Amino acid sequence: MxxxxxxxxxxxxxxxxxxxxxxxxxxxxxxxxxxxxxxxxxxxxxxxxxxxxxxxxxxxxxxxxxxxxxxxxxxxxxxxxxxxxxxxxxxxxxxxxxxxxxxxxxxxxxxxxxxxxxxxxxxxxxxxxxxxxxxxxxxxxxxxxxxxxxxxxxxxxxxxxxxxxxxxxxxxxxxxxxxxxxxxxxxxxxxxxxxxxxxxxxxxxxxxxxxxxxxxxxxxxxxxxxxxxxxxxxxxxxxxxxxxxxxxxEGRRVGEKPPPEPEKPIEVTRIDVLDAEGKKRKTIPVGERMTIRVHVRAKQPMSTWATGFSIDTPMGQMVLASNTERLGIDLPAIPAGDSSMEFAIDSANFGAGQYFVNANVSEIIDIDTHVLMQGARFTVAGNDRNLGTVAATITAA
The missing domain is CATH 3.40.50.300 (P-loop containing nucleotide triphosphate hydrolases)
Known part of the structure; x- marks a missing residue:
């Protein structure tokens, strides 16, 4: 902007x-x-x-x-x-x-x-x-x-x-x-x-x-x-x-928070967006490494758990999503209290603009899942060589 x-x-x-x-x-x-x-x-x-x-x-x-x-x-x-x-x-x-x-x-x-x-x-x-x-x-x-x-x-x-x-x-x-x-x-x-x-x-x-x-x-x-x-x-x-x-x-009054979900045994409490140096950032340059850190809170110790994230445009279009199951990661047992999980994106090849980050966590994937919508927001700063949600290297011959 x-x-x-x-x-x-x-x-x-x-x-x-x-x-x-x-x-x-x-x-x-x-x-x-x-x-x-x-x-x-x-x-x-x-x-x-x-x-x-x-x-x-x-x-x-x-x-x-x-x-x-x-x-x-x-x-x-x-x-x-x-x-x-x-x-x-x-x-x-x-x-x-x-x-x-x-x-x-x-x-x-x-x-x-x-x-x-x-x-x-x-x-x-x-x-x-x-x-x-x-x-x-x-x-x-x-x-x-x-x-x-x-x-x-x-x-x-x-x-x-x-x-x-x-x-x-x-x-x-x-x-x-x-x-x-x-x-x-x-x-x-x-x-x-x-x-x-x-x-x-x-x-x-x-x-x-x-x-x-x-x-x-x-x-x-x-x-x-x-x-x-x-x-x-x-x-x-x-x-x-x-x-x-x-x-x-989404049918809400402006500024109104979504209705609270029933309590879950494990919940997402916060989402952080980190730059290549591990610092919290609101702006990420096109193509650079970034990390999504998902903070969770377990109400009691759990032997199994899974978590994931998604990134949407302001209009709700999903541009990237993954979770520990898709990545083939078996997370270790989690104690009661606060913990976190990081997803590293090696090249943030998103088009210039604003994006929202959502995250989810559950004891078993897709069962009794807690979701935090729009837990973080970041802006991708890029050039004007292309439009859209994907930043790609374009050449013309």
């Missing part, structure tokens, strides 16, 4: 904003005619997409909007961008705003890519002369090539995104709003977009990003806002925001 400069003045202020939509259950003209004048059955209902959100965003900050599907992220972004108006409350903004919210938004399918560049740029406040001056840069960034004079209705979804993003980032915006549409582009283009966003950050511009990728948010953002059912449930540091998102996805 890149540390951004000190925040400047407030450029976006959301004041107790609520947005409601009317959802109709009779979607065809025939159904509406049949149901006209009938009483009893309700054929439309109100849906609250955003509820009572208050938020301030300072100039020069990069904010990630997180939450499960249907939590109100995209609606909040549209409210900030002025695409939709709030039902109650108000949204105040300052400076030029560029919004990349939906695939092909602002594009006319019967116009060519070239014509749509001028149309889209004018919607975003650029004059024709400004667009002409930057046209070659827009074309080069998009990689559309000769398709620039083809009607955009023949474009693939990836071509749509590349051209739309190229226009958005060349409008010289003070505030850039980006929705999940970046996931449509290929990996090379995603890297180009992320590099441009990183450059905007260095230039002190403000970015509001909606993404389902916790790793992407951690790489680009310095602040995270988590939404659930239209309400803001967390606003703070990006790593803590990812943890809050995990709570929401």
């Amino acid at each position: 890149v540390v951004s400069p000190s925040p400047g003045p407030v450029v976006v202020r959301v004041e107790d904003v609520t947005k409601q939509f009317i959802v109709r259950k009779d979607n065809t003209l025939k159904e509406r005619v049949v149901h006209a004048g009938r009483r009893g059955r309700v054929h439309k209902q109100e849906y609250t997409a955003v509820s009572g959100v208050t938020l301030e965003i300072q100039a020069g900050t990069t904010v990630g909007l997180l939450g499960p599907n249907g939590s109100g992220k995209s609606t909040l972004l549209k409210l900030i961008g002025g695409i939709v108006s709030p039902t109650t409350g108000r949204v105040l903004t300052r400076g030029r705003m560029a919004a990349l919210l939906e695939l092909g938004a602002g594009f006319h399918p019967d116009l060519s890519g070239r014509e749509n560049v001028y149309l889209n740029a004018s919607i975003m406040g650029m004059s024709r002369a400004e667009t002409t001056e930057k046209f070659d840069d827009i074309l080069e960034f998009s990689g559309i090539g000769d398709f620039i004079d083809t009607q955009v209705k023949f474009y693939s979804s990836g071509m749509f995104v590349r051209l739309a993003f190229a226009v958005a980032v060349h409008t010289d915006p003070d505030v850039l709003l980006v929705d999940e549409v970046l996931a449509v582009g290929d990996e090379a283009f995603q890297r180009k977009c992320m590099a441009r966003i990183a450059r905007f950050r260095k230039e002190g511009r403000t970015i509001v990003l909606v993404s389902h990728s916790a790793a992407q948010v951690q790489e680009l953002c310095d602040r995270g806002v988590v939404l659930k059912d239209g309400e803001m449930v967390f606003d703070g540091g990006v790593n803590d925001a990812v943890s809050a998102l995990r709570d929401v996805l």
Whole structure:
């Protein structure tokens, strides 16, 4: 995560904003005619997409909007961008705003890519002369090539995104709003977009990003806002925001600990992450040796016992797991009280980002097991040569 400069003045202020939509259950003209004048059955209902959100965003900050599907992220972004108006409350903004919210938004399918560049740029406040001056840069960034004079209705979804993003980032915006549409582009283009966003950050511009990728948010953002059912449930540091998102996805209130398990004869009490020198660390460089130390407490002496660990991404995807049984280790008898077991990982070839460590212990493997979830958290610091949860040496010929 890149540390951004000190925040400047407030450029976006959301004041107790609520947005409601009317959802109709009779979607065809025939159904509406049949149901006209009938009483009893309700054929439309109100849906609250955003509820009572208050938020301030300072100039020069990069904010990630997180939450499960249907939590109100995209609606909040549209409210900030002025695409939709709030039902109650108000949204105040300052400076030029560029919004990349939906695939092909602002594009006319019967116009060519070239014509749509001028149309889209004018919607975003650029004059024709400004667009002409930057046209070659827009074309080069998009990689559309000769398709620039083809009607955009023949474009693939990836071509749509590349051209739309190229226009958005060349409008010289003070505030850039980006929705999940970046996931449509290929990996090379995603890297180009992320590099441009990183450059905007260095230039002190403000970015509001909606993404389902916790790793992407951690790489680009310095602040995270988590939404659930239209309400803001967390606003703070990006790593803590990812943890809050995990709570929401697992059905807990933010910061709420999982319900206590029944007492076991042996339990995991703590997990430590150690570097190559055996020191506790919260950051591990890519590819270096690391050790997972699992602390356990036995309530009485045991002749047999087994333990293991797993490492997850913030979204709960397992990236590595093992245990003493898989490793063919028969542990010696354990006395009552505190003990520990270490698992050495010779090369921590995890991709850059944040990870959680879980551990388990039992008298006999998979029987009466005690599990400590998210007992430790660490960050892998790496380069930008590749994306994903695996760090591999890549060469191109």
